[in-house]
Amino acid sequence: MSAMTSETVPAVEPAFADLYEEIADCPRCTLARTRSRTVPGVGPSLAEVMLIGEAPGAREDEQGLPFVGPAGRFLDDLLAAAGLSRNDVYICNVVKCRPPGNRDPEPEEIAACRPFLDRQIEVVNPRVIVTLGRFSMARWFPGLAISRIHGRPREVDGRLVVPMYHPAAALHRGDLRAVIEADFAQLPNLLGRPAARPAPAPLAAGPVAATADTDQGRLL
Ligand code: URA
Numbered sequence: 001m002s003a004m005t006s007e008t009v010p011a012v013e014p015a016f017a018d019l020y021e022e023i024a025d026c027p028r029c030t031l032a033r034t035r036s037r038t039v040p041g042v043g044p045s046l047a048e049v050m051l052i053g054e055a056p057g058a059r060e061d062e063q064g065l066p067f068v069g070p071a072g073r074f075l076d077d078l079l080a081a082a083g084l085s086r087n088d089v090y091i092c093n094v095v096k097c098r099p100p101g102n103r104d105p106e107p108e109e110i111a112a113c114r115p116f117l118d119r120q121i122e123v124v125n126p127r128v129i130v131t132l133g134r135f136s137m138a139r140w141f142p143g144l145a146i147s148r149i150h151g152r153p154r155e156v157d158g159r160l161v162v163p164m165y166h167p168a169a170a171l172h173r174g175d176l177r178a179v180i181e182a183d184f185a186q187l188p189n190l191l192g193r194p195a196a197r198p199a200p201a202p203l204a205a206g207p208v209a210a211t212a213d214t215d216q217g218r219l220l
Contacts, residue, residue, distance in 0.1 A: 010042055016120075026038065031095070034098070039092075039093060040092065042090070043088075045090070049129075051092075051132055053133060055096075061097075094110055096116060128153075132165070134146055140161045164180060
């Protein structure tokens with residue numbers, strides 16, 4: 001498989017064509033007024049792994065592709081260490097347009113974009129969903145703290161959902177780098193593949209306390 005860099009603009013697969021067109025014309029929230037380009041997502045429709053970030057930043061808004069800035073470079077390293085590349089995974093965000101000044105997405109923006117994310121999950125039907133950061137995590141793990149549950153897969157609707165720190169967190173907090181690396185190193189195992197490299201010692205938090213989220217699925 002040829003390496004795809006974050007600079008490559010991939011062709012849109014037919015499975016995504018209508019959806020991406022709809023996203024490109026989306027007027028559902030005020031981010032439509034300030035965006036340069038929508039950032040629908042990238043990767044194969046048959047990907048086994050789907051990574052869901054927060055929202056596009058400045059570089060993503062320019063290029064129309066997710067995770068092409070500094071956090072994206074770290075994401076590429078994390079994928080490579082797990083024996084994966086961008087060709088193997090589908091990457092998108094909770095919100096498809098850049099919030100001005102990279103502010104957090106508002107609840108109504110997340111809600112407006114949710115049907116797009118629903119359709120992406122339906123099309124890709126991944127075996128493993130990795131949530132990157134608290135905004136995507138909140139969909140499956142509402143009210144839980146990432147510091148407590150990162151790296152702990154949960155079975156939901158026949159697939160695994162694994163909450164992980166956002167790669168940008170390691171750019172601000174160096175101590176999180178090894179934590180994120182250890183969480184990503186689990187991916188081959190979750191996919192039933194041999195580990196690409198010896199995994200660093202796990203730094204994940206202890207058992208997750210029983211909370212009101214138990215209807216969301218089973219912690220593994
Ligand atoms: N951060 C995100 O959450 N998504 C991107 O696409 C880029 C940075």
